[in-house]
Amino acid sequence: MSLKLLKGWLTVLGWTWMWPVSALPLSPGDRLEVSIPKDTYFARVYEVNQDGNLEVPFVGLVPVSGLEPPEVQAKLSEILIAQKFFPPQRLQLSVQMVAWAPVQVSLAGELFQPGRVLINDPKDNPPTAISDTSRQITGSNPVQRYLTTAIRAAGGVLPTADVTQVQLIRQGQATIVDLSGIFSGQPIQDLPLINGDQIIVPRSERFQNELMRPSQITPPGIKVFVSNLTVPATSNATSAVGNQQEGITFPYGARFSQAVISANCAGGINATNADRRAMLVRVDSLTGKTTTVERQVEDLLRASTNNEENPPLFPRDGVVCYDSTVTSLRDRFRSISDILSPLNPILLLINLFK
Template sequence: MNSRTTLSMLLCTALLGGCATMPTPANLPGARFQREQQLENQPLATCSLPGAPGVIAHLVHVDANVFSGSPDLVGPGDRLKLAVAGDAETLTGSYVVAANGRLTIPFLGEIVAAGRPVSAVEREVRQRLIAGALVRDVAGGVKLAQVEAAGVQVSVEGAVFEPGLVRAGERAADSRATTVDHPAGGDFNSGRSLSAALRAAGGIRPDAAAQAVYLVRGDSYAVIDVTPAFTGGVPADPQLAAGDRIIVPSAGCFQADYVRPSSVTAPGVRVYLSNLSRPASSNSASAINRDSTSFPYGTRMLQGLVSANCVGGSAMNAGRKAVLISRNPVTGRSVVIARSVEGLVRSSDRDDLNPMLMPGDAIACYDSDAMTFVDAVGVVGSLLGPAVLVNGLKK
């Protein structure tokens, strides 16, 4: 091989080694939603309390305490125990409210139970028994008690991560068996609450108007302030009934104070990690598994990079770069940002460049410029080796 060919190979190596490992990601205007993302020179959206949703236009506004202080309402799947004086088997026993919300009792037919307090259902059962001459009009002769409160289906919409229908208060089979085998005078299902339904829907988003959450039930609604879940105090947390509707308006801006575990946010998030840089050749070699991709809500990008084994290592590969792939929860636009790993570790203004991780975010690591040069040398060497061998054989 002549000197001109060798020089050309070395020049190619230098050019490949000088190539940028990752061009600056391009993003559409309006994709930025966190101050720490530092994207285009556009101001962030300002917070504003949205107007009332249109669905409540013809409903009656009631105080939140009306829902919080009202008796629990019977729902489909609830188990009720009927005790009739002087009866052991015919009428006395346990009954489950059907999916249509009705209770079927021998000789009485179907009784509408869902959406009513147990006391109201008891009065109707007693009146029907007396009207049918099945029992005497004696005080305390008919008792109806709730022995199991099943989960209820409610709708959650607006500024939550997973809007839609959720089952609030659904219990495991072993828990239900224990409740049935050891009945008590009543049952309290903590999962049938407003806060539990919000968590079941992925928790409120950082842009939520937490001071004005709407709970719609029948022809009435209440506006509930859940900010005490973050600031302290006891927020209103009414028990839910089947068919309730929860609406969380959006304030249109990112509020970092709401990005942490609480009674109305998810305790953790799942993030996708990729570290295919040296010295690791695969995600499994980087010890990236289910445990390392689950973080407490409020974790920042730098902590995610540590979990992906992108921080530290040899001096040659310490200057890695990383990208965060996220989505603006308000506009729905995806956003990709690039960060220098060592810059996040060493810079004093790291807090201004270290975004918070949202559910479903993804982090990917790239090799440093030094390792890119090494790889370029390897590519050229793989081409240069056979040529040198052929040239030596000719000689």
């Protein structure tokens, strides 16, 4: 049975066609050098154009997008011999990579920032300086043009992602990749990408705490907004909360309780501060819906045992602290005392009019 016929039968049966993954397929913008001894017409550096073709003199457009360099070498040799530019068995043609271009891929599913991303950007990978005495180096290793890099560029996977069933779709054909080895230390198949690839990360049936740590496909850290404008600290500055415009940084996997401690909401005099409260504010980036979780600080620190009682922090969460009942009552009496004070500006103004 031919490969084409087998693919057709699998499609009829409703199964996904598993295409063989190339090692380093070409994309628009990739540059390669064609070398032919004593040739001045075809030997040069070519760049794959926006349609995925090489523009070869006297030959025209040669489709190469998705092919590996050895396949391009074989294809060019066949064309040049077929068009009688070189006699058979006499052509010595070599194809070598010069540079791999940035590619744009689309990502959807259980990701912090699904959408379209650009990977292998030269600005993120500045070339290493080579001295004039060094000989010319051919070849290029696109370390930032792989599946894991694209997922990281989309913010990383959510704790609800099924990393064993990540789907890569290329030109209508799909393959399934298991990336769970990133967290267990087992080998994975980190696939190289070409321009226009689509990645889908499906949803798992459960919340997975094991995914809540820095890795190749999760965020290294997150920004969280915290506020503690009450006793024991009267301002964010004196509470050592550097709450800048983008928030403060926590390692990915940090919990609500750790943000409370970082904001100086805990500790102090037990009799006056033990019943302080903290609130976690979260805004869904897709729906805009705001949800809140409020906990007693001491219960959060001492009695939390699961995700509901002590939720993990997500990017751009907010944590707010409120004072204890004792401190609130003291401040109320202090306010009444300030109003009734003979030196209060309001009383001075009333006495002036009298």
